[in-house]
Amino acid sequence: MRLKASYIIVFTAGEAMFLEAEARFREACREAAELILERGGRGVEEVKRLIAGRYGLGKVPSNAEILEASPEELREELRRLLLRKPVKTISGVAVVTVITPMRSCPHGGCIYCPGGSEAPKSHTGVEEVVRQAQLVDYDPYLQVLGQIGKLERMGHEVDKVELIFIAGTFTALPRGFQRWFVKRCLDALNGSDSGSLEEALRKAEEDPRHRISGITVETRP
Numbered sequence: 049m050r051l052k053a054s055y056i057i058v059f060t061a062g063e064a065m066f067l068e069a070e071a072r073f074r075e076a077c078r079e080a081a082e083l084i085l086e087r088g089g090r091g092v093e094e095v096k097r098l099i100a101g102r103y104g105l106g107k108v109p110s111n112a113e114i115l116e117a118s119p120e121e122l123r124e125e126l127r128r129l130l131l132r133k134p135v136k137t138i139s140g141v142a143v144v145t146v147i148t149p150m151r152s153c154p155h156g157g158c159i160y161c162p163g164g165s166e167a168p169k170s171h172t173g174v175e176e177v178v179r180q181a182q183l184v185d186y187d188p189y190l191q192v193l194g195q196i197g198k199l200e201r202m203g204h205e206v207d208k209v210e211l212i213f214i215a216g217t218f219t220a221l222p223r224g225f226q227r228w229f230v231k232r233c234l235d236a237l238n239g240s241d242s243g244s245l246e247e248a249l250r251k252a253e254e255d256p257r258h259r260i261s262g263i264t265v266e267t268r269p
Contacts, residue, residue, distance in 0.1 A: 077114045077116070081117065192236035211264070213264070
């Protein structure tokens with residue numbers, strides 16, 4: 049007689065709570081998707097706030113999160129409704145924001161810098177772009193890939209991209225780090241590693257998939 053091995057997976061209390069919260073969040077996103085479809089795309093933000101309150105979520109679900117949680121057969125119609133006002137690419141240029149892992153600026157005296165404990169001094173740490181950057185340890189390559197993927201899942205065109213370096217402390221970083229950071233962002237757009245910043249920029253200006261149209265450096269929050 050052949051004995052079948054059986055396995056028991058044991059989760060810690062913290063892991064169980066995380067899985068429960070994740071399942072609850074996805075359930076909330078699915079209900080939000082149903083309501084948005086039912087209303088024909090009217091009052092999307094109102095629906096998201098309603099669902100966030102009903103399920104006691106810590107944040108309002110984004111359009112991308114609602115799309116990802118919705119049934120496959122409903123996604124195309126839902127995407128069309130959510131893109132009625134495609135502000136991200138209204139000018140034909142997709143805006144991709146990245147943030148550097150700067151914890152403080154050199155002088156630290158600007159009164160407009162709130163300075164979150166887990167964020168660059170010019171941000172509080174609760175902004176969505178900061179939270180997303182923290183998830184990938186502020187890796188520029190992964191930040192760009194994540195934002196491009198999010199825009200594409202939402203149905204936005206990303207053939208022309210403007211990179212914006214936010215937080216206001218980019219220029220305080222060492223010049224070598226600045227060049228590396230920009231290069232890695234461009235490598236993500238190009239889909240390949242380059243030997244230098246100049247090579248990466250040349251590729252990005254010619255790449256038909258994600259051609260760079262501009263780079264903006266924020267010098268203050």
